[in-house]
Amino acid sequence: MIFVPFTAIDNHKKSVSIGAGMIINETAESYEWLLNAFLGAFVEQPRMVMTDQDVAMKKAVATVFPNSRHRLCMWHITQKLSSKVSKRIFENTDFKKKFNQIVWDVSISPERFERKWKDIMKEFNLEDDAWFKHMFEIRSTWIPAYFRELAMSGLMRTTSRSESENSFFNNFTNPNATLIHFMLSYESAMERQGSRLDILDHQSHNKQPRFITGLEFERQASKLYTRTIFLLISVTDEGSNGVIIIKEKREIKQILEKKVAMKKKRKQDDDEEVVEDIITMHEEDPEDGIHDSTTACTSGNKHVKRIYTFKVLINKDEDTVQCSCLTFERYGFLCRHIFFMFKAKDIEEIPEKYILRRWRKDLVPPGMRTRRTRYGESSEQSEKLTNELHFIVENCISMLSKDEAKLYALVDKVKELKNEIEDNVSRSRTKKTKEVILDFLGVEQP
Structure with a gap:
C-alpha cells in the first residue's frame, strides 16, 4: 500500500x-x-x-x-x-x-x-x-x-x-512493517510533531524578543506573531535618517541602503482622493524574492548597482495600504516599505486587517494542543480543559520564574486550591482492568 x-x-x-x-x-x-x-x-x-x-x-x-x-x-x-x-x-x-x-x-x-x-x-x-x-x-x-x-x-x-x-x-518505520506496526509508528511521528509545536509555542509565549527600535508597532508585532515570524520581520533602525527596514527573508545581514526618497502624488479617482507615496531605494545585491520593481543598472568600478523603485499606495478613506513588492500578498506580513511609511506618517499600530490569523501565537487554542489520551470521544471536552489548564499553569510559572517571592505565593495558592479540591471531591474507586482498557481504546469489548 x-x-x-x-x-x-x-x-x-x-x-x-x-x-x-x-x-x-x-x-x-x-x-x-x-x-x-x-x-x-x-x-x-x-x-x-x-x-x-x-x-x-x-x-x-x-x-x-x-x-x-x-x-x-x-x-x-x-x-x-x-x-x-x-x-x-x-x-x-x-x-x-x-x-x-x-x-x-x-x-x-x-x-x-x-x-x-x-x-x-x-x-x-x-x-x-x-x-x-x-x-x-x-x-x-x-x-x-x-x-x-x-x-x-x-x-x-x-x-x-x-x-x-x-x-x-x-x-x-520501514517497508517491512505490518499495518499495526506502521500505525503505531505513525502515531509516534505525530507525537514528535506535536512535541515540536509545544516547544515553539512555549518559546513564542514566554521568550521576550529583543527590541531594536522601540517603536509601538514593533512591540505590537512581538505580542501577536509567533517568535519565528517576528524574527523574520524584525525591525532595524538604519542610520540617522531613522529609516525602518523590515527583513522579510531569513538572512539577518544588513541591507545596504544608499539613499531613500519619498514623493507624494495626489489624483482623483471616482471623486475620491488617493494619496500615492513613492519610495525610491538604492540597494546592492538585493535579496531574492523580495523586490518587484522597475530596474535600472549603472556601472561602477566594483559592482553593478541596481536602482529599485517601490510604490506604496495609501488610501486613507478605505484604510488600506499596498506596496508594489506584493510581499503581503505572497507571504502574509507587511514589507519594509510599508513600515517605512508607517514611521514617516506616525502610524503606531499595524492595522488588524494586515495581521493574518495563520501567523499569530494564538492560532491553536490551548485546549486543542497535544492530546494526552489517544482514543475515546467521551473525554474530548475534558481533554481540552485539561490542556488549557496545563497551558495556563506553565505560563504562570514561566512569567514568575525569576521572582521567588511571587513563586512562593503561587505555590501557596495552588496548595490551598488543591486542599479545597480534595475536601470537596470524593476519591473515585479503583478501576477494573476492563474499564481501563475500554477508556484507552474507546470501544466495547466484542
Whole structure:
C-alpha cells in the first residue's frame, strides 16, 4: 500500500502533516478517492495544491479540486534540464545560469519572463525543441511569475517540504512493517510533531524578543506573531535618517541602503482622493524574492548597482495600504516599505486587517494542543480543559520564574486550591482492568 501524507505549513513556518491516506495503487481513481476523503474532512478546497508532474495526480486534482490552483514542482522540472539540451550547451555556455535566473525569479513580471524566455530560446537555438515548447505552453502552472498575487503564505516553489516529510516518516518505520506496526509508528511521528509545536509555542509565549527600535508597532508585532515570524520581520533602525527596514527573508545581514526618497502624488479617482507615496531605494545585491520593481543598472568600478523603485499606495478613506513588492500578498506580513511609511506618517499600530490569523501565537487554542489520551470521544471536552489548564499553569510559572517571592505565593495558592479540591471531591474507586482498557481504546469489548 502507498502512504500519502498531506503537508502544510504551521504558524511557525514548519512543515506539518494535516492528514494522510493509504491507497492500493497510484491511479487517478485512487487519488480521486483520497482527495474526496480529504475534502470530506476539511470541507473547503485548498487554495493551492503542489505536486510533481504525475499524470494521474493531475487528473485527480482537476476533478476533485476544480477551484484550487495546481502548481507543478519546479525542482522536478529543472532537474530534467541537463537531458533536454546538448552537453556542449549545458556545460560550456551560460545557458543554465540564464535559464535559472528567469524561471526562479519571483519578482519578474509575466510579460518580462515571456520576453526573456524567447530571447534565451533564440540565443541557444532551442525555439523548435518540443520539450521547451511544451514547458512554455504550461508556464502558468510552474513559473513563479504567474503566482505573484496568490496568497500562499510563503509556500515553496518545489515539493521539498513533502520530500522532507517523507524522509521524516522514514525515521519511524520501514517497508517491512505490518499495518499495526506502521500505525503505531505513525502515531509516534505525530507525537514528535506535536512535541515540536509545544516547544515553539512555549518559546513564542514566554521568550521576550529583543527590541531594536522601540517603536509601538514593533512591540505590537512581538505580542501577536509567533517568535519565528517576528524574527523574520524584525525591525532595524538604519542610520540617522531613522529609516525602518523590515527583513522579510531569513538572512539577518544588513541591507545596504544608499539613499531613500519619498514623493507624494495626489489624483482623483471616482471623486475620491488617493494619496500615492513613492519610495525610491538604492540597494546592492538585493535579496531574492523580495523586490518587484522597475530596474535600472549603472556601472561602477566594483559592482553593478541596481536602482529599485517601490510604490506604496495609501488610501486613507478605505484604510488600506499596498506596496508594489506584493510581499503581503505572497507571504502574509507587511514589507519594509510599508513600515517605512508607517514611521514617516506616525502610524503606531499595524492595522488588524494586515495581521493574518495563520501567523499569530494564538492560532491553536490551548485546549486543542497535544492530546494526552489517544482514543475515546467521551473525554474530548475534558481533554481540552485539561490542556488549557496545563497551558495556563506553565505560563504562570514561566512569567514568575525569576521572582521567588511571587513563586512562593503561587505555590501557596495552588496548595490551598488543591486542599479545597480534595475536601470537596470524593476519591473515585479503583478501576477494573476492563474499564481501563475500554477508556484507552474507546470501544466495547466484542
